Amino acid sequence: MIILHGFSASNYYNLVKHVLLYKELPFQENLLYGGSDELLTISPAGKVPVITTAEGLYLSESSVICDFIEETYPATPLYPENAGERAVVRQIMKVAELYFELPSRRFIPYVFSGTEVPESIKAEVRQVLTRGVTALNRLCKFSPWVAGEQFTMADIYVYHVNTIVNAFGSSQLEWDVLAEISGMKEWNDSMSQSAIAQRVEADRVANMPEFIQKVKAQIQAAHAK
Ligand SMILES: N[C@@H](CCC(=O)N[C@@H](CS)C(=O)NCC(=O)O)C(=O)O
Incomplete structure (x- = not known):
């Protein structure tokens, strides 16, 4: 099963999640924030989102992930044929x-x-x-x-x-x-108004306080150096 790594306050994360939900593909979410050691081991630039594919490959860069999902799961197409x-x-x-x-x-x-x-x-x-x-x-x-x-x-x-x-x-x-x-x-x-957009938005709102806390802690740590 695909694993989607990242956090719901990220719009890049959310667009990939939207694609997975639209195509009705089963996936798990793994909460990871920027700057974490785990993220650096799976994302070359330390950015989210990252997916682990069904074959165990790590992929990052949202537009690349979108293309991979489309090519691997062409049912419910999101690109024209031409x-x-x-x-x-x-x-x-x-x-x-x-x-x-x-x-x-x-x-x-x-x-x-x-x-x-x-x-x-x-x-x-x-x-x-x-x-x-x-x-x-x-x-x-x-x-x-x-x-x-x-x-x-x-x-x-x-x-x-x-x-x-x-x-x-x-x-x-x-x-x-x-x-x-x-x-x-x-x-x-x-x-x-779509059910998918509303689900993604609810998750975004729920994650926002924790995300803001993380960002503030990072800013404080940078000032303390
Ligand atoms: N070009 C990347 C951009 C991804 C990106 O900027 N993600 C942000 C979250 S919205 C991130 O990982 N920030 C953490 C950091 O820069 O350390 C993509 O399309 O996936």
């Missing part, structure tokens, strides 16, 4: 990661340490998010799904990227980034 259409789905995922997820994440250390974000960083992040807004406006169809008629990996991926955009990008910049993309907010709201 290679070009598949590439478009991956293009949406890549654009969301590079121009939405990663710039929004720049604010996380400031938020967790209670430090004001420098204006120069805010300007950089705003510039990258603006590129993401333009690109996703061009790429996303919302008819009714992100890439068109078929529910795909991009729906799951973008939905979980958006949690970071809302929690850090939009809130720090006082700018409703998702509102800039025609159809995004309506689609996001409908995604959040």
